[in-house]
Amino acid sequence: MAMHDETDTLPRLSANDRGLAYGHGLFETLELREGQLPHWPRHWRRLAEGCRRLGLPVPDRDALGGALLAEGPASGRHVLKLILTAGTGGRGYRPPPVIEPVRVVSRHPWPIYPESHTEHGVIVRHCRTRLPVDPLLAGLKHLNRLHQVLARAEWQDEGIAEGLMSDADGQVIEGTMSNVFWIEDGTLLTPDLGRCGVAGIMRERILDWASATGIETLIEPLAPDRLRQADGLFICNSVIGLWPVRRLDNHEMRIPSLMRELLQAVRERAC
Amino acid sequence: MAMHDETDTLPRLSANDRGLAYGHGLFETLELREGQLPHWPRHWRRLAEGCRRLGLPVPDRDALGGALLAEGPASGRHVLKLILTAGTGGRGYRPPPVIEPVRVVSRHPWPIYPESHTEHGVIVRHCRTRLPVDPLLAGLKHLNRLHQVLARAEWQDEGIAEGLMSDADGQVIEGTMSNVFWIEDGTLLTPDLGRCGVAGIMRERILDWASATGIETLIEPLAPDRLRQADGLFICNSVIGLWPVRRLDNHEMRIPSLMRELLQAVRERAC
Numbered sequence: 013m014a015m016h017d018e019t020d021t022l023p024r025l026s027a028n029d030r031g032l033a034y035g036h037g038l039f040e041t042l043e044l045r046e047g048q049l050p051h052w053p054r055h056w057r058r059l060a061e062g063c064r065r066l067g068l069p070v071p072d073r074d075a076l077g078g079a080l081l082a083e084g085p086a087s088g089r090h091v092l093k094l095i096l097t098a099g100t101g102g103r104g105y106r107p108p109p110v111i112e113p114v115r116v117v118s119r120h121p122w123p124i125y126p127e128s129h130t131e132h133g134v135i136v137r138h139c140r141t142r143l144p145v146d147p148l149l150a151g152l153k154h155l156n157r158l159h160q161v162l163a164r165a166e167w168q169d170e171g172i173a174e175g176l177m178s179d180a181d182g183q184v185i186e187g188t189m190s191n192v193f194w195i196e197d198g199t200l201l202t203p204d205l206g207r208c209g210v211a212g213i214m215r216e217r218i219l220d221w222a223s224a225t226g227i228e229t230l231i232e233p234l235a236p237d238r239l240r241q242a243d244g245l246f247i248c249n250s251v252i253g254l255w256p257v258r259r260l261d262n263h264e265m266r267i268p269s270l271m272r273e274l275l276q277a278v279r280e281r282a283c
Numbered sequence: 284m285a286m287h288d289e290t291d292t293l294p295r296l297s298a299n300d301r302g303l304a305y306g307h308g309l310f311e312t313l314e315l316r317e318g319q320l321p322h323w324p325r326h327w328r329r330l331a332e333g334c335r336r337l338g339l340p341v342p343d344r345d346a347l348g349g350a351l352l353a354e355g356p357a358s359g360r361h362v363l364k365l366i367l368t369a370g371t372g373g374r375g376y377r378p379p380p381v382i383e384p385v386r387v388v389s390r391h392p393w394p395i396y397p398e399s400h401t402e403h404g405v406i407v408r409h410c411r412t413r414l415p416v417d418p419l420l421a422g423l424k425h426l427n428r429l430h431q432v433l434a435r436a437e438w439q440d441e442g443i444a445e446g447l448m449s450d451a452d453g454q455v456i457e458g459t460m461s462n463v464f465w466i467e468d469g470t471l472l473t474p475d476l477g478r479c480g481v482a483g484i485m486r487e488r489i490l491d492w493a494s495a496t497g498i499e500t501l502i503e504p505l506a507p508d509r510l511r512q513a514d515g516l517f518i519c520n521s522v523i524g525l526w527p528v529r530r531l532d533n534h535e536m537r538i539p540s541l542m543r544e545l546l547q548a549v550r551e552r553a554c
Contacts, residue, residue, distance in 0.1 A: 024295030025303060027387040032296060032366065034428035035306040035529055041374070066429070093374055095303065098432075103312070103364055104393055105428065105435040105459055116298040144415035145451060149429060156427035157305035157376065158337070158420060164376040165338055180416060188376055234465055236356075 031097025133258030302368025404529030
């Protein structure tokens, strides 16, 4: 396994790798904190599901987790990025008879975001780039990510923290790098990801926390109109945690008490 | 530019490359014959269109063509594969302010297929894997190719030369590695690629040859029923040339005279 700190010389990958040629592979972005991977079982579960659907051998959970930990530092907070590809193969789409996956791990400093992102919320916009309806790949964190790249390229304004992406029918699905939740009358709602979108680990943690706390959750379609009438909206991922949205395009939004409660749970690592 | 023969040690690519991380890049598969790239202007045009749509700088046509030729051998027939990526960048979908593309070129022997593929036709099947409707990326030969990989993984039978892929509405669009044409009453038809599919160079050459020869061509939707009633069907790409289909699943097909004429044009390099 190639392991590197972003300040080190980057590892090199065969130009023949199917991850490069076709995006035949998956990735995970994990928190490494004080020599622990606090949410490894969840990440591994998504990775394993991706391996099954893309025809890659499923790695052993404990062996891979151990290998990741063995190479990371025992202190501090870091972002680990794991890429798992279908390995090298000749020219042509046909997978080799035996896939020998290639793993690449990179370590990045844990980013420091302004305190106000969590306290007062961020500004978010709608993207023009549409997510295709694609149940075959929905939910997976695979390496075919041109839609996210093109959506993120739509704005340069540093004051805008995230862009929301809709599917071909105009339903809001997710952010370019995050999942979305909205609140209606004390209920926590998030879009269905059965047709497109990435099933984020933070999204799963929030849904599980809400269930355990007795908060009603619903998975429903999210039309843009519904969003403007919501009591509140937030975005989440494993690195940013949870950011309330204070403005969506020109529409000002509130931070309801349920969102404050959830922010507190994330802060206390109860979520 | 990294250049290699497949028998040489493969060039290595940064594990940080956006081509690997997101599939942010394009490729071309070209014929190199006696030190010439006979269809370079067409390949370059598609590549340039892809660069514009994916936010990559458009390479100079003659400089890139010259660079490809300078590294290839002056004799024999070879396949050149050119990959052009958005280069290295940090973690995150946002493209770097200045993209410095990375080029990787690999050379492969020109494949020798059985003479009977051209003379008597091949066996083709329908794939279950559906192409998502995705006008944003339609036509391009980009690096997000999981659908082709999964479709090609559907069969192992060496007797089946290609699989046809349909879109979400069930319309046949293309083969996993080829474009499709069918014939009805002396007219040459091929599916529209405005919503999905790769706009192949061989497809373009055939359409241009037909126009120049006075043969009527139409771009129309291709429902599976229509295919079974067609006078003939063939698949094409820059490497295989043109292969008539003699059987589609359990349905036997003929090779009409127009297809023989076209095969002759390909043989004589008039197409």
